[in-house]
Amino acid sequence: MNEKRTDINELGEFALIDTLTKKFTSYHNETIKGVGDDAAVISISEKEALLISTDTLIEGIHFDLQYTPLKHLGYKAVTVNLSDIYAMNGNPQQITVSIAISNRFSVEAIEEIYEGIKKACDWYEIDLIGGDTSSSTSGLILTITAIGRVEKNRIAFRSTAKENDLLVVSGDLGAAYLGLQLLEREKQIFNENPDLQPDLDGYDYLLERQLKPEARKDIIAQLYAFDIIPTSMIDISDGLASEIMHLCQSSQLGCNVYEDKIPLDPKTCTTALDFNISPVTAAMNGGEDYELLFSVRQSDYEKLITIKELQVIGHFTAKDNGIYLIDKQNQIFPIKAQGWKHF
Amino acid sequence: MNEKRTDINELGEFALIDTLTKKFTSYHNETIKGVGDDAAVISISEKEALLISTDTLIEGIHFDLQYTPLKHLGYKAVTVNLSDIYAMNGNPQQITVSIAISNRFSVEAIEEIYEGIKKACDWYEIDLIGGDTSSSTSGLILTITAIGRVEKNRIAFRSTAKENDLLVVSGDLGAAYLGLQLLEREKQIFNENPDLQPDLDGYDYLLERQLKPEARKDIIAQLYAFDIIPTSMIDISDGLASEIMHLCQSSQLGCNVYEDKIPLDPKTCTTALDFNISPVTAAMNGGEDYELLFSVRQSDYEKLITIKELQVIGHFTAKDNGIYLIDKQNQIFPIKAQGWKHF
Numbered sequence: 001m002n003e004k005r006t007d008i009n010e011l012g013e014f015a016l017i018d019t020l021t022k023k024f025t026s027y028h029n030e031t032i033k034g035v036g037d038d039a040a041v042i043s044i045s046e047k048e049a050l051l052i053s054t055d056t057l058i059e060g061i062h063f064d065l066q067y068t069p070l071k072h073l074g075y076k077a078v079t080v081n082l083s084d085i086y087a088m089n090g091n092p093q094q095i096t097v098s099i100a101i102s103n104r105f106s107v108e109a110i111e112e113i114y115e116g117i118k119k120a121c122d123w124y125e126i127d128l129i130g131g132d133t134s135s136s137t138s139g140l141i142l143t144i145t146a147i148g149r150v151e152k153n154r155i156a157f158r159s160t161a162k163e164n165d166l167l168v169v170s171g172d173l174g175a176a177y178l179g180l181q182l183l184e185r186e187k188q189i190f191n192e193n194p195d196l197q198p199d200l201d202g203y204d205y206l207l208e209r210q211l212k213p214e215a216r217k218d219i220i221a222q223l224y225a226f227d228i229i230p231t232s233m234i235d236i237s238d239g240l241a242s243e244i245m246h247l248c249q250s251s252q253l254g255c256n257v258y259e260d261k262i263p264l265d266p267k268t269c270t271t272a273l274d275f276n277i278s279p280v281t282a283a284m285n286g287g288e289d290y291e292l293l294f295s296v297r298q299s300d301y302e303k304l305i306t307i308k309e310l311q312v313i314g315h316f317t318a319k320d321n322g323i324y325l326i327d328k329q330n331q332i333f334p335i336k337a338q339g340w341k342h343f
Numbered sequence: 344m345n346e347k348r349t350d351i352n353e354l355g356e357f358a359l360i361d362t363l364t365k366k367f368t369s370y371h372n373e374t375i376k377g378v379g380d381d382a383a384v385i386s387i388s389e390k391e392a393l394l395i396s397t398d399t400l401i402e403g404i405h406f407d408l409q410y411t412p413l414k415h416l417g418y419k420a421v422t423v424n425l426s427d428i429y430a431m432n433g434n435p436q437q438i439t440v441s442i443a444i445s446n447r448f449s450v451e452a453i454e455e456i457y458e459g460i461k462k463a464c465d466w467y468e469i470d471l472i473g474g475d476t477s478s479s480t481s482g483l484i485l486t487i488t489a490i491g492r493v494e495k496n497r498i499a500f501r502s503t504a505k506e507n508d509l510l511v512v513s514g515d516l517g518a519a520y521l522g523l524q525l526l527e528r529e530k531q532i533f534n535e536n537p538d539l540q541p542d543l544d545g546y547d548y549l550l551e552r553q554l555k556p557e558a559r560k561d562i563i564a565q566l567y568a569f570d571i572i573p574t575s576m577i578d579i580s581d582g583l584a585s586e587i588m589h590l591c592q593s594s595q596l597g598c599n600v601y602e603d604k605i606p607l608d609p610k611t612c613t614t615a616l617d618f619n620i621s622p623v624t625a626a627m628n629g630g631e632d633y634e635l636l637f638s639v640r641q642s643d644y645e646k647l648i649t650i651k652e653l654q655v656i657g658h659f660t661a662k663d664n665g666i667y668l669i670d671k672q673n674q675i676f677p678i679k680a681q682g683w684k685h686f
Contacts, residue, residue: 006450008478016450016476020457027468028436030492040472042437042490044387054397054473054488056441060480093371094385098399098486107349107359114363125370129383130397133359135351137403143441143486145397147385149373 036250037158038087038235039148049155051092051148053084059139067183070109072211073142074116080237081146082124083215083290087235088157090150091220092124097131098143105140113142124217154224156233156294158250165231165295167247167255167314168304170219172263173240174279177286178271179203179210205267213290220292222307233294241284241335243293245323254321257314257335260328284325284335379593380501381430381577382491392498394435394491396427402482410526413452415554416485417459423580424489425467426558426633430578431500433493434563435467440474441486448483456485467560497567499576499637501593508574508638510590510598510657511647513562515606516583517622520629521614522546522553548610556633563635565650576637582630584678588666590636597664600657600678603671627668627678 008016021035032049033041039053057063057077065073078095085092097117101110110133121128126146186198200207215235223230232251234243240262248255264279272279283289295316296304304310314326323335351359364378375392376384382396400406400420408416421438428435440460444453453476464471469489529541543550558578566573575594577586583605591598607622615622626632638659639647647653657669666678 004449004451008444008446008448008450008453011450013476016453017474019450020453020476021471024461024464024471026470028470031437031470031472034470034472035474040437040439042393042472044391044393048387050385050387050393052395052437052439052473052488052490054439054441054486055475056443056477056484056486058443058477058479058484061443061478094374094383094395096383096395096397096488098397100399100401100404100484101351103351105351107351107354107362108347110351110359110363118367121367127369127371127374127377128364128367129374129377129385130395131360131378132398133356133363134399134401135404136401138481141399141401141443141484143397143399145395145439145488147395 033157038084039090041088041155043152047152049150049152051085051088051090051150052145053081054143054145055081055084056141056143058141064187065140066187068211070112071116071119074113075120075212077142077144078117078120078124078126079213079215080290081144082126082217083235083237085146085148086215086217086220087233087292088148088150089154089220089223089230089233090148092126092146092148094127094129094147095121096129096145099131100134100136100141102136102138124215154229156230158232158234158247161232161247161251161253161295161316163253163316163318165297165316166301166312167244167257167293167295167316168310168312169236169240169263169291169293170216171289171291171309172265172268173236173289173291174268174272174282174286175206175209175265176213176288177282178268178275179206179208180288181275182206182271183210203267203271205265206271210288213288215290216292219307219309226303226307228296228300228303230294230296233292236289236291236293237287239285239287240293244335247293247295248323251316252319254317254319254323255314256317257325259325261311261313263311376500381427382433384431384498386495390495392493392495394428394431394433394493395488396424397486397488398424398427399484399486401484407530408483409530411554413455414459414462417456418463418555420485420487421460421463421467421469422556422558423633424487425469425560426578426580428489428491429558429560429563430576430635431491431493432497432563432566432573432576433491435469435489435491437470437472437490438464439472439488442474442476443479443484444476445479445481467558497572499573501575501577501590504575504590504594504596504638504659506596506659506661508640508659509644509655510587510600510636510638510659512579512583512606512634512636512654512656513559514632514634514652515608515611516579516632516634517611517615517625517629518549518552518608519556519631520625521611521618522549522551523631524618525549525614526553546610546614548608549614553631556631558633559635562650562652569646569650571639571643571646573637573639576635579632579634579636580630582628583636584627586636587678590638591666594659595662597660597662597666598657599660600668602668604654604656606654
């Protein structure tokens, strides 16, 4: 055979999606935004839009059942999807759940996953409205679609930031990645010597950030209460660097981000050093923090700083300026995305 | 360990979904219908509702790439989801696509799947609005979510049929199942002797019904044109018997279905006999026809019979009467669902 065969790794996920979807036509005026943001946007009335986001979690790729409790898996599968709806400045209301399982899972095991799903639904006040179950030849596959609502004039796209807007991040970064490193280390030790007990004492925060992340409903509610509309927004699933790149590329801007402003938990810092990783690297390239990265107009600064758990980390510049991290010594480094590569 | 372990096969898919979802609470007035119909229903205005349906297709479970062309797979993945929206008497407008693939697939292979997806989108006028790609440890997994619209007073639920309503089916049944039997037979012959060429001449119709099924957009349009609102509806994915049971159970009714009214293509009949299967059995228990099964008031009969490709196959009775198939000799057989069991 002479047919061309391009390896998926040559392209990468984002270029692949672009290649696959660019030929598609839009037939309906109701479709406001398709591929290329955290969620799709569908007009449902003059003032309101619906947000829809889908994610698939696959055993062995996105999670490892050797250290992921099933209940936490169900909880996390929901929150990572809700996070995409919040990242559009919307409020999720419903989810559908598709689950595929092999025979090695018992009914009780699946019930545990659903207990986690229910716990997240109750916490975030979400209705489970459908889905299907089927068997799988190997592992566990969970696909969740989240549906939310937003006022049209409050939608936060990735593409609408402006020069001089402030770049803001919620919570702290890098902890989920270090939680994963801890779990992987203990897994390896256990596999080499099953008699050794796992030593995860004192790492609760990092482990919880990895195993049971929360979506920032509270931040969206606060922004609403203070009448701040982000000029752009994205959730941090692939690491800060990758998300900064997305906002800059979508909005056709550059930016300056200040290393000493990046919010880090003390435990993230000490654990990173134990692993010989710079804490900032964990934040920039780690991923799975599910915090919000967004921009606001400078005129919103005074209102913004009254909201807890928000940190201004930089500002947007003209595109030609480039995308830079500025360290404590005022050295300038170009930011490159090194987020999760699942291929 | 003393923990209880119930095998999934003991329960079956529908009982499993019921067990998993019954504890969930509804938080939003906008959620009109959750689990238990072809699609979920969300109110978006006084008069309109949104329909959402998700399905996952897994290699080795739902399709076999040894005889399924990738382009057809993409096409079919879309149409089976659209079929769920039509089965609520709605019109699909958007889809999201999640695809998981192992490294053995090239970019060109994935592009072929998307060509099929695009072909279906163009034919049915559907906007692709999102999705994600990720890697899979083994096979190919395709999850599609379809989104549609419907006027609230035209929604066809499964649960709203009434006694004496006529039971109607579109197209003909059993062909997709026989198409699958043909493909499986040729696969076995090929695997035993790769030098033998497949002998599928003259079976185009059956193969197309299996590999490239269509969703009945045309029937929904005709029902609209003739102002017929089905009193209940479902699409035939698991075989006529299983779908009749769903309508009867959801609507708390019995029914009489007449064997000689079940629409069969001549090729279905001759091929079924070649396989030593009764053609009616192929229709009742085969599945994957993606035709519509619905009910109408008797007063709509005159309008109904002017629509092509519809066949009245029976009528609903009181629940106590039971669910029966009546054969040409007036013998009465209770209908039992023996649809696809994917576990």
